[in-house]
Amino acid sequence: MRVIVIGGTGFVGSKIVNELADRGHSVKTIVRNADKIENKSIEFVEKDVLNDAITNDLTGADVVVSAYNAGWTNPDLYNDFLKGSHAIEQAVVNAGVKRYIVVGGAGSLFDKEGNQLVDSADFPENIKPGAVAARDYLNELKQNQALDWTFFSPAIEMHPRTSGIRKGTYRTGLDHPVVDENGRSVLSVEDVAVAIADEVEHPKHIKQRFTAAY
Numbered sequence: 001m002r003v004i005v006i007g008g009t010g011f012v013g014s015k016i017v018n019e020l021a022d023r024g025h026s027v028k029t030i031v032r033n034a035d036k037i038e039n040k041s042i043e044f045v046e047k048d049v050l051n052d053a054i055t056n057d058l059t060g061a062d063v064v065v066s067a068y069n070a071g072w073t074n075p076d077l078y079n080d081f082l083k084g085s086h087a088i089e090q091a092v093v094n095a096g097v098k099r100y101i102v103v104g105g106a107g108s109l110f111d112k113e114g115n116q117l118v119d120s121a122d123f124p125e126n127i128k129p130g131a132v133a134a135r136d137y138l139n140e141l142k143q144n145q146a147l148d149w150t151f152f153s154p155a156i157e158m159h160p161r162t163s164g165i166r167k168g169t170y171r172t173g174l175d176h177p178v179v180d181e182n183g184r185s186v187l188s189v190e191d192v193a194v195a196i197a198d199e200v201e202h203p204k205h206i207k208q209r210f211t212a213a214y
Contacts, residue, residue: 003200004058005029006049006066006088009036011160012103012189013067017042019193020200028061030054049084049091058095063200064088067103072127081133086140093146100147101199103192106156106185107131108138109177109211117156117177138209150205152196155187155213166190170212178213185213 003020007013008029018039020027028043037044045057049068058064066088070080085102092100107118108131117123118131138151156177165188171178172195177185187195195212199205 001062001200002026002060003028003063003065004061006054006064007031007068008042008044009033009038010067010069012069012154012192014038015189015193016065016067016103016196019190019197023197023201025200028057030057049087050080053091054088055091055094058091058097061095061097063099063101064092064095064097065101065103065196065200070130070133072130078129078133081130082137085133085137089141089144089147093144098148099200099203100149101196102137102141102149102151103196104134104138104151104153104209105131106153106158106177106211108135108209109153109156110175112176142207148203148206150199150203150207151209152192152199153209153211154192155211156185158187158189158192162186162188163190164188166194167214168194170195170214172210172212174208174210176211178211180214187213 003025005017008017009031017029030045030047032048034046068084070077109117170191179185
């Protein structure tokens with residue numbers, strides 16, 4: 001398949017690019033800074049989705065995967081995340097690509113009481129603007145009838161401390177965190193990439209959000 005990944009140099013995006021390439025797919029990535037590309041054999045386009053048109057770069061793709069992140073230290077993270085996400089979504093529509101997968105955050109998942117995690121008192125303040133933006137974008141994406149979209153929320157514990165492990169297995173859920181016998185929701189970034197690549201190859205969550213953890 002021809003898969004285009006937005007943000008292929010990021011923490012999540014780089015692993016998705018590698019997983020898809022390892023599976024034999026034709027992969028291209030759109031990145032802000034090509035110097036950060038780990039796999040130099042991957043086709044790339046250096047553009048900033050906030051300022052550059054990318055419709056032509058998406059034409060001919062079977063699937064577009066967005067791992068877009070406006071930058072956790074960005075002082076205007078909330079607005080830039082939404083602006084960039086809107087630009088990508090519109091470019092996918094304009095390019096005539098039907099299948100669109102978005103990697104969002106865990107903050108929009110619901111706890112047992114029916115409250116979204118991002119609204120809890122102990123949610124980390126440093127990532128809250130991005131988490132709220134991802135939550136709000138999911139609500140907007142649900143209104144898109146033109147695309148076969150999927151929104152992926154990682155496990156609650158998906159951070160550098162969980163990296164380096166690729167089990168190739170995971171369990172899925174929809175709007176609530178998937179937890180283990182200890183009540184933890186954990187998935188390495190490598191297995192996030194596995195879950196995304198599996199969804200690329202075998203779509204199971206069209207017009208749905210899903211999550212995954214061990």
